[in-house]
Amino acid sequence: MIKTGTLESSDCMIELRESNERKIEIESIVFEQFGDQIYDVLKTTLDEYHVKAVFLRCIDKGALDYTIKARLKAALELWGVDHG
Amino acid sequence: MKLLNSLDELFKEIDIHQNKAISFHHHLRNGDLVINQVLEKYHSHHVQEIALFPSAIFPSYQMIKRLLEQDQIAHITTNYISGGVADYLSNQGKENILTMQTHGGRARAIIEGKSKIDIAFIAAPSVNYKGDAIGYKGPSKCGSLGYAIADSEYAKIVVLLTDHLVDEEFDRVEIHGSNVDYVVSLDKIGDPSGIVSGTTNITTNPIGVKIAKQTARFLEDIDVIKDGFSFQSGAGGISLKVTAELENYMKIKQITASFFSGGITGYHVGLLERGLVDKLYDVQCFDLTAIDSLSRNKNHIPISASKYANPADIDQVIKDLDVVILGATEIDLDFNVNVTTDSHGIIMGGSGGHSDTASEAKVSVIVSPLFKGRLPIIKKHVTTITTLGKHIDVLVTERGIAINPLRKDLLEKCKQSLLKIKTIEELYQEAINYTGIPKDVTRSDVQIGVIEDRTYDKIDRLYRK
Known part of the structure; x- marks a missing residue:
């Protein structure tokens, strides 16, 4: 498993695990307001890296989109995925 | 008895x-x-x-x-x-x-x-x-x-x-x-x-410090900080930092204040004991230093809530208040402020003296970061109205200051200001450029209560989640 980020306010934590399909799980303090937007950032970033099968968990403490994207990119590169 | x-x-x-x-x-x-x-x-x-x-x-x-x-x-x-x-x-x-x-x-x-x-x-x-x-x-x-x-x-x-x-x-x-x-x-x-409430410390958070410095400079620019001025700041970290910034200015210009009112902290007591303010009108002590000061400082005066903020009380202290610094959970494009519910619609506070002081003070200033976590402080409409927008004069954020268009006098005074004066719509746009537009939260139609202003007017309703 790969883990990046923190649980500090305005940050998020990303966890990646092996899986035979793509599964995205989001926990967020602003899920009601921004859940869809967070999903879009995660999905788009996985697409950019052509990752089709992974279990991705994002625990969000109110991070802005570019923070979420940076945490996920770092996780993917630690995971060994080449930038597409 | x-x-x-x-x-x-x-x-x-x-x-x-x-x-x-x-x-x-x-x-x-x-x-x-x-x-x-x-x-x-x-x-x-x-x-x-x-x-x-x-x-x-x-x-x-x-x-x-x-x-x-x-x-x-x-x-x-x-x-x-x-x-x-x-x-x-x-x-x-x-x-x-x-x-x-x-x-x-x-x-x-x-x-x-x-x-x-x-x-x-x-x-x-x-x-x-x-x-x-x-x-x-x-x-x-x-x-x-x-x-x-x-x-x-x-x-x-x-x-x-x-x-x-x-x-x-x-x-x-x-x-x-x-x-x-x-x-x-x-x-x-x-x-x-x-x-005693836990922390009544002056903020050291760089965003908070920036907001406080901008606020102090704004108050200097509109020329309300002069000999005999009166001021209320509460115990919030940013508010206290504004007071600290004003202390420097007062010393340089040799200004003393006539009174500070509301909730009193050790920091306010220090200002009294250093001779920078004549009187503290105290409706609530926030720390031990403030409590003990009541035993020794004649000019630290405990007052009733009526004398503090009852609009029908002829001795009402805040009637003479020049400036109040207040916080906000949300503020909207009409300057209405919410400090009663959080952005999910759950009760987490209430007016206290927010609406009272905003209604009476000559200048009421909201200090807040432009967004907290990912939530923009400015919304098109607040979840709950605690204080009516007509009583709120200024919003100071780290990215600019918005003046209520009703206060043409303040807008006029700030024409030459070097501060970043913007419209509240511009600040709103800036905030959502970073955060995205938050979806409206859902609530039921079951009304659990009302917000009753000091005028007895019902200014908003509270709903079950």
């Missing part, structure tokens, strides 16, 4: 079932040990249809939740709620159970007979043989008893609860024995660690 040794003795004297409109003050904050003990009696006597008038509700006041669960409470009238009771009311509160007032509005409603109280239960840190009481001495000292004064003068029955009965005359009596019917001795009325 009759001296009793327990609540059981009290309820042999008076019929608990005939006296169920009851009030409490919140000066002991989360360290209050009185409200739960008294409500335990109402619980065990199965009293129905209780009308509760606490000046505020803190997380430790758990008996209120028990009584709500047993449906023993008909109505709650208060100025602020946090913790379990707030969550319970937002998620399960029955229809029209709640009226949220302001500090000045509560005192006014009691004095004018709109809030009729059978028994005022007043936790009193020091009581003497005449039934006089003060709050600034004793093992459970809390400072000013400002929120309990109207209750002590207008409730049908006044009961003091104390753990410190003394044989001495008090300086500056706050509650007069002539108004008191019973004094009940209890082992302990408060837990000192919960009485």
Whole structure:
């Protein structure tokens, strides 16, 4: 498993695990307001890296989109995925 | 005045079932040990249809939740709620159970007979043989008893609860024995660690510091900081930093202030003792330094909530207030401010003196980061209106200052200012460029209560989640 980020306010934590399909799980303090937007950032970033099968968990403490994207990119590169 | 040794003795004297409109003050904050003990009696006597008038509700006041669960409470009238009771009311509160007032509005409603109280239960840190009481001495000292004064003068029955009965005359009596019917001795009325609020520290967060510096410069630019000015800042970290910035300016320009009002901290006491302000009008002490200052500083004056903020009181202190610095959970494009519910629609506070001071002060300033976590502070419409936009003059954020278009005089004064003066729409746009547009949160149509302004106007409604 790969883990990046923190649980500090305005940050998020990303966890990646092996899986035979793509599964995205989001926990967020602003899920009601921004859940869809967070999903879009995660999905788009996985697409950019052509990752089709992974279990991705994002625990969000109110991070802005570019923070979420940076945490996920770092996780993917630690995971060994080449930038597409 | 009759001296009793327990609540059981009290309820042999008076019929608990005939006296169920009851009030409490919140000066002991989360360290209050009185409200739960008294409500335990109402619980065990199965009293129905209780009308509760606490000046505020803190997380430790758990008996209120028990009584709500047993449906023993008909109505709650208060100025602020946090913790379990707030969550319970937002998620399960029955229809029209709640009226949220302001500090000045509560005192006014009691004095004018709109809030009729059978028994005022007043936790009193020091009581003497005449039934006089003060709050600034004793093992459970809390400072000013400002929120309990109207209750002590207008409730049908006044009961003091104390753990410190003394044989001495008090300086500056706050509650007069002539108004008191019973004094009940209890082992302990408060837990000192919960009485003083944790942190009243000046912020060091760079965003907070930037906002405070911009605020101080703005106040200098509009020329309100001059000899004899009056000011209220509360105990928030950014507000205190504004006060600290003004202190430097006052020293350089050799300016002294006439008074500071509201909640008082050790920092305000320091300014009094350094001769930078003539008087502190204190309705509530936030820390031990402020509490102890009441014993030694003649010009640190405890005042009642009515004298503080009741619009019908001819001595109202904030009528002469030049500047107030306030916070906000949300502010909208019409400058309406919410400090009652969070952005999910759950109750987490209340006006306190927010609407009172904003209504009266010549300049009311909201200080806040442009977004908290990911939530922009500026919304098209606030979730709940605590203070009407017509009373809010300025919003200061780290990325610019917005002046209410109603204040053409302030806009005029800032024409030459080097500060970043923007419209609130521009600041809104800037915020959502970073955060995205938040989806509106959902709520039910079940109305649990109203926001009642100090004018008695109902300015908004509260709904179950």
